[in-house]
Amino acid sequence: MNGPARVHATVRPAGSLDVLSRREVERFCDAAGEEVYALFRQCALAVLNSGSPVDDAKRVLEQYRDFGIRVIPEERGIKLELDNAPPEAFVDGRMIQGIREHLFAVLRDTVYLFHEVRNNPLLDLGTSQGITDAVFHILRNARVFRPDRHPDLVVCWGGHAIPRQEYEYTKEVGYELGLRGLHVCTGCGPGAMKGPMKGATIGHAKQRIPFGRYLGITEPGIIAAEAPNPIVSQLVIMPDIEKRLEAFVRTGHAIVVFPGGVGTMEEILYLLGILLHPANAELPFPVIFTGPSSSQDYFARIHRFIGATLGYEAQQRYRILVGDPAGVARAVRQGIQEVERHRRARHDAWYFNWLLHVEHSFQTPFEPTHENMAGLRLHADMDRHELAVNLRRAFSGIVAGNVKAEGVRAIEQRGPFEIRGDRDILEPLDALLRSFVAEGRMKLAAEEYVPCYRLVS
Secondary structure: OOOOOOEEEEEOOOOOOOOOOHHHHHHHHHHOOOOHHHHHHHHHHHHHOOOOOOOOHHHHHHHOOOOEEEEEEEOOEEEEEEEEEOHHHEEOOEEOHHHHHHHHHHHHHHHHHHHHHOOOOOOOOOOHHHHHHHHHHHHHHOOOOOOOOOOOEEEEEOOOOOOHHHHHHHHHHHHHHHHOOOEEEEOOOOHHHOHHHHHHHHHHHHOOOOOOOEEEEEOOOOOOOOOOOOOOOEEEEOOOHHHHHHHHHHHOOEEEEOOOOHHHHHHHHHHHHHHOOHHHOOOOOOEEEOOOHHHHHHHHHHHHHHHHHOOHHHHOOOEEOOOOHHHHHHHHHHHHHHHHHHHHHHOOOOOOOOOOOOOHHHHOOOOOOHHHHHOOOOOOOOOHHHHHHHHHHHHHHHHHHHHOHHHHHHHHHHOOEEEEOOHHHHHHHHHHHHHHHHOOOOOOOOOOOOOOEEEEO
């Protein structure tokens, strides 16, 4: 490997793991020899490799196949020993503080998942309520909730592979949100996930807001492609993409969507599918699509696709506002005030949206195998919220084939996924996907994009 030599280091906890009981120490150390180790190693490597231009989990794991990490007990709790770690995580031989915090957040969440969620008889992961309870417990264990704060958390979605002009616009929107005392939650990666946080830091500084919240929510399959950016002050690792998406919509008080690719479209379809359910018809949930003036055509294509597949009702659940960062922030602030009034009247928590109805089909983990992708039902006569479930899964499979290690391997071994459905659904889907490819919104890598999917009507 060219460049600086890889690092051997010992690091101690930062944040929630700095004081541990003897039983907790045993639990963390026992986990290192179990199934959790592979998951922990993968996520830890992604955190240490933050800032890499590579968004292919398989390539990252191959590049650092000799990376090792061990949990070591000691009198004061635990420490981590790292072998052959990426040198970019260190300055003058010391690990960067933000990366250190993220590394121990990974340990906290992976161990909690295996010991307190999967093996907890009080959490029935076969039911919708059980899954929602699991999402709640993971977030609470990560100290995400602020019960004393009124609604102020804005979830920002958008692509990690975006042009500079769009990235600068996300910073401008984040700045305007920060000036209004609003805080930011994203998928924690680069691009449109980093920009709003970076802008908000300046807005908060001008308003002398000392503890701005920059919450990043990720999951093991995507973390190598979207490693936590340095602005993230709180990192949470959810078990899978479905629980990650539910965490966004349960904790956020408004959602702003910037231009992106298939991952952003997956998030949009998940959200609209939930909001289209009759049980959520009267629930206030501000959603704004925005970007620079140059993104007008991009959002027009998204709007046409949603209209062609999910219909006019779905189009009414969001507002498109381009080229106006301050206008976006004002609209978000106004929408959040409506959310606060509604929750106050219904005695719902500020910090977790218990009133939102999420169908079990939106919560069930989808494994993007060739068989499952070919078996998706994409028919024009389906209920709109159920069609949204399967469209979301189709986009999830494309994300996996693009950047997730298992998905990339499956495509290498068996060729592209086949996505089947009615022509009325597949034609607008094909047009949208072609536009993503043409605009370079599929991957960060500079080489020509080879589709991991094939549409069959």
